Amino acid sequence: MTRHFAPLLLSLCLWNASEHQAWAQIVGEVPLSPAWDVAASPQAAAIGGADVAPREGNGWTMAYHPGAMDSTVAMQIHTANADFLGMHAGAVVLPLRHHGRRSSHVGVRFASYGDLERTQANGESLGSFSGGDYIAQYGSAWQIDSLWHAGVTGWVGARNLDQITAGVAGMDVGVVRRSRNGLGAIGLLLSNVGLQQDFSGVMPEGRLPHHLQIGLTQGFPHAPFAFHLRFQRLETWNLAPEGTYDDTFDPLTGELIANDTWVWGDLFARHLAGGVTLTLGSHLRGYIGYNHHIQKTMAAAGRPGLTGLSVGMRGSFKWFDYSIARSTYHLAGKTTHLGLILAWPESVNNSSSRTPKS
Numbered sequence: 001m002t003r004h005f006a007p008l009l010l011s012l013c014l015w016n017a018s019e020h021q022a023w024a025q026i027v028g029e030v031p032l033s034p035a036w037d038v039a040a041s042p043q044a045a046a047i048g049g050a051d052v053a054p055r056e057g058n059g060w061t062m063a064y065h066p067g068a069m070d071s072t073v074a075m076q077i078h079t080a081n082a083d084f085l086g087m088h089a090g091a092v093v094l095p096l097r098h099h100g101r102r103s104s105h106v107g108v109r110f111a112s113y114g115d116l117e118r119t120q121a122n123g124e125s126l127g128s129f130s131g132g133d134y135i136a137q138y139g140s141a142w143q144i145d146s147l148w149h150a151g152v153t154g155w156v157g158a159r160n161l162d163q164i165t166a167g168v169a170g171m172d173v174g175v176v177r178r179s180r181n182g183l184g185a186i187g188l189l190l191s192n193v194g195l196q197q198d199f200s201g202v203m204p205e206g207r208l209p210h211h212l213q214i215g216l217t218q219g220f221p222h223a224p225f226a227f228h229l230r231f232q233r234l235e236t237w238n239l240a241p242e243g244t245y246d247d248t249f250d251p252l253t254g255e256l257i258a259n260d261t262w263v264w265g266d267l268f269a270r271h272l273a274g275g276v277t278l279t280l281g282s283h284l285r286g287y288i289g290y291n292h293h294i295q296k297t298m299a300a301a302g303r304p305g306l307t308g309l310s311v312g313m314r315g316s317f318k319w320f321d322y323s324i325a326r327s328t329y330h331l332a333g334k335t336t337h338l339g340l341i342l343a344w345p346e347s348v349n350n351s352s353s354r355t356p357k358s
Contacts, residue, residue: 029207034111037211042060043323046337069104076095079341092107111133135168136157171194172190183218191211214231219277311325
């Protein structure tokens with residue numbers, strides 16, 4: 001499997017290095033939205049942000065990775081929700097009936113920013129208003145052969161803030177190759193390929209900030225764990241904010257303080273995220289993950305704390321499958337991700353969600 005993965009990663013890195021300058025100006029025009037950039041499932045959040053290489057069909061993962069769905073995913077309602085400082089983001093997806101080698105789904109993803117206060121210049125309150133981003137999607141995945149799965153998801157929606165509205169339309173493309181023994185997988189995901197159109201004359205418009213990722217998952221015979229490694233934000237090399245590596249001056253003495261950060265190493269590490277899945281029982285999984293880019297970007301006053309670290313678990317009862325994760329995106333507070341699969345009684349024995357690998 002490694003001989004397929006290494007050349008692919010090298011080729012994509014070289015391509016992105018040559019294209020970085022052309023894309024950088026376009027991507028920065030439209031801001032990210034938690035509706036499509038926040039992990040759509042607790043399992044994804046718990047292993048560092050996304051499961052780009054699922055070892056089996058996964059109903060939660062199909063919300064953002066169209067190649068993750070296959071005929072093993074039963075027709076069950078998959079819901080996920082995350083909250084952080086008054087903001088809520090989540091997804092609801094439903095697999096459809098399978099047709100030969102094709103599996104399809106419909107769903108929605110959303111981010112609600114809650115109630116925001118409107119004030120005058122002198123601080124006088126003028127009431128509150130709300131805002132949010134909402135998209136509806138339809139996607140299909142095809143089983144190319146016993147090892148390869150590929151899929152595409154199209155979505156449309158709107159972003160609004162009080163009376164200000166913009167429309168969005170885009171697509172996600174994903175590929176997954178699973179090993180013959182079922183213990184490993186590699187995957188590629190290109191998401192948020194689309195446009196934003198302003199309807200109010202206020203919001204920015206242009207291309208959405210697309211996201212290119214490569215994932216690797218590997219388990220071992222008779223071992224109660226599996227490793228997940230993800231290369232994120234491969235559409236650009238430099239993920240560090242401007243001035244990160246600049247020298248500084250002591251405010252009291254005026255002495256130059258040299259920045260001794262290994263620049264190449266830090267830039268490379270910002271593209272890495274990953275985690276571990278622990279098998280705790282026949283219907284219970286535990287997760288732990290780490291995202292270095294979040295840790296470096298969201299550290300407050302040089303104090304990273306537990307920023308970038310996530311933990312979670314997944315289990316099942318007779319009629320439903322549940323998942324929970326706790327992620328530290330900022331020292332201001334932790335984020336709770338909740339997920340629930342509602343299964344019809346006749347599908348319980350046939351659903352892969354009852355004994356998840358990942």
